[in-house]
Amino acid sequence: MKLHKILITLLSAITISSCTSGFEEMNKDPMAVNEISPSLSLPNMQYHGFHIVYGDYQRAALLYSFLYCQYLANTSSSFTSGNYVFNTSWAERGLWTPYYQQMVKRIREIEPTLENHPEYNDMYQIMRINLAISTIRMTDTFGDIPYFKAGIGETLIPYDSQKDIYYDVFKELTEAVTELKQKKSNQLQYNTEDLIYQGDVDKWIKLANSLRLRAAMRLSFIDPDKAKAEGEAALKESLIASNSDNAGVTPPQPNRWANPLLRSLVVDESRASKTMVDMLTSYGTVTDPRLTLILSQSGAWVKGEADAVQYRGVPNGLPVTDLSLPEYDNSHNSCIWGYMWGYDWNSAAKGSNVAKPNTDANFTPLGLMNYSEVCFLKAEAALRGWQGAGDAQANYEEGIRASFEEMRALAPEGSYSTTDDNTYITTGQVAWNNADDFEIKLEKIITQKWIGIYPNSEEAWAEFRRTGYPKLNPVKQSLEPTINPANNEFIKKLRYVDNELSNNKEYATDPTLNGGKGDGLSVRVWWDTARYK
Template sequence: MKAHYIKKTLGTLLAATVMLSCTKNFEDLNTDKTKISTVDNATLEYIFSAAQYRGCFGPNTTNSGATPFQRFANRYSDAQAQYFSNTSQSAESDRNVMVGNWLNDGWNHFYSNANAQLSVVMEQTEAGGPLQDPIKHAIAKVWKVFMFMPVTDNWGAIPYSQAGNGNTEVLYDSQEDIYKDFFKILKEANTTLSAYTGTTRYFEKGDLIYGGDVKKWTKFCNSLWLRAAMRVSKKDPALGRLQAEAAITATGGMITTNADNALMKVSTTTPHLTASISSFNEFRMSAAMESVLKGYNDPRLQKFFDPASGGVYKGIRNGLSQVQIGLAQNNVANNSNINSSFGFANRGVAPWTLFTAAETFFLMAEAKLNNWTVGTGTAQNYYQQGIDVSMAQWGVTDATVIGNYKTGTSTPAALGDIYNTPAMTNIPVAFGSTEAVQREQIGTQKWLALYPYGLEAWAEVRRTGFPKLYPRLNSDNTDAPAGDPGAVKRLTYPPIEASANAGGLASGISKLGGPDKVTTKLWWNP
């Protein structure tokens, strides 16, 4: 990329990374790794911690929750997945507006921080590297897939194979090529990790997820492999089936118990980001969540959200106009915030969920409906196991309550609000008799189980079409009408790329399969 991004040495990176207490914008968007100096294993631990936290769009400073997570993940993915509705007068993104500075924040942060830091880890630990270590390198490969997946799923073609090459121009890779590389490196990672039989922990001090537990990283690898396989399954069913069956049968197993869930440990210096921004009072529970959770009498309602004034649980339609935001019915006090048990006051306690056993089961249920080779269970078995482990994850343990939920015939509720909002859909929880209903049920329950991880939820909403979300009340984007809840297929590229990496941007647009607009579908979303 151009001289706007001055190349810096690893010394600057290390000084900023240690203990995750760094200054804002400390690293270049396109780090020149020919200038990397040697680091020791202790410092590498901290770099890996930073790559993990920043790879989830964690901020550079402990008091900077607004960027990039809020501006990128919360105001786009969370709102498009309709977990939350934005309530800020400045939140144009909930009306489908592509706000240039917010897109810049997410893009720059990812490439300047997460990718730069993980690249150091990978180059230090690769064969022939100063700190070569096949296990650490394999763990870093798994994390690379995890953190790059939402980036390509938001934009499509992105800098990938050439990111961080130190050149003045960085070309983009097509999403098809990126996903095929995901499969390659996950298979490589599994081969290395699953062969390990020792008890030593790798990145024990720096790994914020598993504390260096290799067996759990193996399961994470395989479940992530299944996630990627299902993502491409509609575009290329043969590839999806090949990779899904490979993941399901891969040595080491998958995440099928909550004890193996991928949870980012949080602290006062690495807070849960949804929790951090909950105190800003700029979002509340969506109407979609209200309709489904209330209609199903879902015991997770009280786990996900706090009651609003008067002790009621209430959500807001997405796409409020500035006038509507000012109405009393849409006041933040009258609508539900996230549950205070993992809210701002407890941001150093509740872990940040990245991948759970519930997701694995719902992916397997869908694969079974595809008539793929998926263990010995039925689609219904996997669907109900997904519900079971999601309930347990959220502390719902009453077997009678869970049993009644799984056989429940009630449907999502009409809201009785000033917009006469109807029920979001008409399906019950009890497993249906037709494939069409079953697919919607699996998609809807997976959407609930993914909460509050909107980056993944929005990708799955676009891929499957489920749940059948509400149309927005308003859209200020002429390319994305309010009446179509799926109008936004992707984010447009950040404006900064036009000046910083014009040639690269042109290469990316040429690989989109359409113009740089929100209506251009991603490769995997035919």
């Protein structure tokens, strides 16, 4: 539909020009707005709320969660978020504003129309699922946030506890699935304006149930009874069952530069982390079959320099003074720009200048949840004895194979080998051993999930904080005085943005927030039970 594409363009301009506005703008009374069709609201929720705008993606993910889950390391002296320096502008423009203006506000605008437009019901349920995805990400990133009264016209918005938010997300997902399963007649349906599933209701049901399982697992250490109840309820329903069900955002006009991850990496301000390279080259008894799909060779290796290493990563949190050393420059380290994106970089270090995507049609959606993750969720559920989860080993191994399949889908012919697939899965510390204790098995599951959900950095960072796995390397330098890398300490969450601290001060500075711990980069969110330092 041309109309929704035009609307996205216009709203992009509006968002950029008003990105620093406070809650007064974010919470305009939706009752004062003329009726808006869900077909116009949903694409904005997805396009802006999930950061298809590459500048927002850089601020929301590449400069925060990508570094904190150690998929990549910063190599630019202009950025210090990898050293745990908080930048309120990035957090506001990349995370806070898109959530409240493009997620919460959009759905609140639709709710008053439902009574007069029962034909919008299914479309509204899909909007609820989108909001649930984004809400989980926001509360995982910031902890307690404004939620229940956000977007309804209030100026000062109270904060809600993460526990209450998670419990409401369970309710939202359950109710949305119940409504969608009724297959009511006379319902309007999304088409191309749905940038994820193009209106496929059955796939939205699978995603909602899978998200319920994800949310349940997040509570497994802090609220095990609720986690089990919600997880077992989700396991009784249809879940994402293959890579064809994967949820990812495809922009209205996909092209070789439309994926914000690839577009952001062109500017050469980061490289693969040492953690990522070590994991792919040394964790198994053989090289991880996904190595060439995720990483490029170093530019120095391609040029044939004598001291070059083919695959090399940068330690996280290097001091600015170290970034100028030859061993840490971009040419001597791998980019996270491998064959999985449909690129051919045999003669180039990273694919920006020489190698191009094979075709514009080979667009890889910006992933939100994949089949591999669901397999690992089921593996952990089985490990915990949740009914309906199946066999832990079978789910674990299927998760690895699903990851192989997904990453190979667009890879050029001859860019990878399947020869070592079975050896990788069945030998060494990757291999499943029923005699292992709970912690060893959990570490295997989460480590493979960390690789299998790449590049979903938000989920990877959350799972590290929940479980303590995979075992990440402490940053080389922290410029946040409350976090000491020498004591193996890591960042816990992002603090609240400055606009909140000034415009919503009474609530944003409440010392009872986050279980009485208040706010700060070293404050743990509710479900974080200190399984890491």
